[in-house]
Amino acid sequence: MQNSYFELIQIENNTFSFSLFNNWNNQTLSSTIKELENQNLSKESKLIVDFQGLSECDNSAIIYLISFFRTFQEQNITLHLDKYEDIYRFYEKHYQDNSLDMKDEESTLERIGKKVYEAYKESINFIDFVGKVFYYFIYSLFNPKKIRFQAMLKYIDTSAINALLIVGLTSFLVGVVIAYQGAVQLEKFGANIFIVEMICITMFREIAPLVTAIVIAGRSASSYTAEIGAMKITDEIDAMRTMDFEPMLFLVLPRIFALVISLPLLVFFADIIGIFGGMVIAYLDLDVTFTEFILRMGQEVPLKHLLIGVFKSVFFGIVIAIIGCYRGFQVQNNTTSIGKYTTKSVVNAIFVVIALNAIFSVILTQIGI
């Protein structure tokens, strides 16, 4: 058998002369490997290998040859390495097989166990984190000098003031849609004026707090996670700890305070814009003028609905900020984990906001408010 890369000649029974030619490198090697595998060599074959005709040879080829010769018995291989002596011996010394002493695949039960344990540990971690936040909250109440007012104002600026446009736009559209759908139904009964109660109560009590909280959860939970996560990767958090700047006081509490203060205000803003959207539709579709609308709102819509909505949003602010920060601290020292935990933080924050809203709805209705 001969091709341009090697020649294999049977000298006597089960003894072969194996000469290498040309340039063996990682681009040409794979076809040669296939051809060599097709030769009828057995484990007991004796090989006399001659490197003399080889013009060039890279490390892939050397490593392949070493692994190839290892399939034979060592005493049956005679090597004439020529100028490749050094490189061959070097790689032979360092040659390492790819077999790992891997453990058997884990069973389903083992996997379930691991998952459950991880979930258990994560919930303990989360409770621990919330506990710390609470501890430092109480601590800062007694040491008001430790409250970072400037940082807090900065976060109010980035998380609330910069979000005014998107919050306004979303609640306007939602207000318009609710009024529009409601108008069609009310017109059938000639109960045009009831549009006021319908829009105001749904907007004040449920829609404005929920929509605002979801927008802020998407906007701020993600940015809190990414900011804190990036600080963790660059060891800034550890640096802060060594300087005795407690991350809870410097990073977490200002963000929580910022959302606790600004979310109720944003909700109030969303109330106004959403109702305005409803008013526009009420005027265009049902001929309810702005004055009529506002007068009826003052007479027929109890203040408690507005207060409930604003009250709920305080809790939404707390959970959004806590989840955003908590996920940020979970980021590990690699680039993929920032994306992973940012996603988790947004999904968690939106879900918790919706779940919390449901709980509030049930409790408040049950106690008759």
Place this chain on the structure above:
Amino acid sequence: MEIVKVNNLSTIFGKNIVHDDISFHINEKEIFGILGGSGSGKTVLVKQIVMLDSIQKGSIEILGEDISDLDLNQSQDLKQQFSYLFQFGALYSFLNVIENISVMLKEYTDLPADLIEKIAYTNLEIVGLPKSCALLYPSQLSGGMKKRVALARSLAMQPRILFLDEPTSGLDPVSTQKINELIIQLRNMLNITIVVITHDLETIKTVLDRFIILKQKIIFDGNITQALNSQDKFIKDFLTNKGK
């Protein structure tokens, strides 16, 4: 043969003149050092050579080709001729150690997967890391280990030119010595040209065939014996006091 040639290169960042009209060449199969104080533009220079940073003024030739006018195919071919060891490893964090080492072989050759793994494991052994870290991810490795994995990754494709950005910084003395020995062995056996950015005096004295010292201009070009006989105070200080 001159494998890399830098002609009248100038680089300015804002008001800061980093390189002022520098010219030098690197011969084939030599271990060439680029030295200079912090901020003297060593890394910038090497990044310009490997086509990461653009050239502001002057020209660079690699293997006889001017790198500023290459089309896509030519630059791909050229890029496979060299590999770059980044200062902090720059391992892909979503791949484990073995996958990191074999990534180039998987992409650019059609070798069987089994052989690629063998090549990766062998290179892991060469840089002195145990088999047990083969399946770890970069975030689980120490700084020195990352660097050695990155070195294994640069070696796997057997480049013609190997650029090493501070290969021994952050390593313990024993590992430093081993890496230094390895650099010499690789050059002797694999016929590769190695360009080293280093601050390590031991590396400068034992490993480098020839080096330049940058300080806006090239203030020295030659070997260690010539450098030690130099009358220039900066060069003397640089090679004696620094690091000891």
